[in-house]
Amino acid sequence: MNRVLLDLQRLDTQTLALSRAKKALDDATSARARRDETQNLLDAARAEERGVNSTRGLREGELEATEQKIARQKSRLMNASNSGDVAALERDLVGLSHARGELDETILELMDEGDSLSKRIGQLEAELAQNESEVARIEAEFKKKSAELDGQIAAKRAGRPALATQLSPVESEKYETSFKKFAGLGVSEAQRGVCSACGTTLSRDFLRDAVSEAFPQCESCGRLIFVGAS
Numbered sequence: 001m002n003r004v005l006l007d008l009q010r011l012d013t014q015t016l017a018l019s020r021a022k023k024a025l026d027d028a029t030s031a032r033a034r035r036d037e038t039q040n041l042l043d044a045a046r047a048e049e050r051g052v053n054s055t056r057g058l059r060e061g062e063l064e065a066t067e068q069k070i071a072r073q074k075s076r077l078m079n080a081s082n083s084g085d086v087a088a089l090e091r092d093l094v095g096l097s098h099a100r101g102e103l104d105e106t107i108l109e110l111m112d113e114g115d116s117l118s119k120r121i122g123q124l125e126a127e128l129a130q131n132e133s134e135v136a137r138i139e140a141e142f143k144k145k146s147a148e149l150d151g152q153i154a155a156k157r158a159g160r161p162a163l164a165t166q167l168s169p170v171e172s173e174k175y176e177t178s179f180k181k182f183a184g185l186g187v188s189e190a191q192r193g194v195c196s197a198c199g200t201t202l203s204r205d206f207l208r209d210a211v212s213e214a215f216p217q218c219e220s221c222g223r224l225i226f227v228g229a230s
């Protein structure tokens with residue numbers, strides 16, 4: 001068998017391995033997904049913080065109005081002479097004071113909630129910054145390694161015609177057919193009497209005859225097999 005068939009196979013195997021290595025590179029898809037997830041959490045926390053602050057603003061307004069009302073009713077109480085008016089004002093003041101107490105409590109709770117949200121936002125901002133730099137790092141690495149592999153693949157492809165033109169049309173056809181049939185590894189080599197592709201130990205008779213055959217095929221896997229003279 002023409003040894004160039006084996007040389008071409010080696011070249012194509014190297015090119016395939018480089019292409020696979022390129023496909024296996026991390027293109028930062030999962031890092032970007034992590035970053036987007038953090039961004040979503042941060043957006044949600046910021047929206048929640050805005051909601052809490054706006055509710056707190058409302059409750060503070062209500063508290064101020066309640067305090068003004070209390071001051072007003074207290075001054076009315078001081079000037080009241082009618083016992084019915086006094087009793088009504090006193091009842092009103094009890095209710096107002098109760099409302100003030102509840103508003104105070106609500107505002108304190110909202111302040112606590114605001115504090116923990118602000119802390120959480122700080123953590124998420126730090127996490128986002130970390131995610132961003134991770135994305136940038138992986139993307140830069142991907143770009144660099146892709147370019148390296150592209151260069152190596154191009155070099156292998158450039159060397160192919162010099163080999164391919166050394167094959168006869170029949171040899172080319174046999175090569176292509178076996179390449180397709182065996183998913184990119186159509187030509188093996190007998191190494192110390194063993195098929196380099198399937199690992200089968202080849203018979204003595206086969207090895208002896210194959211040396212002079214144009215297209216010997218491995219007894220076991222059926223690939224074209226190069227058997228050098230021993």
Ligand SMILES: [Zn+2]
Nearest residue numbers: 195198218221
């Ligand atoms: Zn084999």
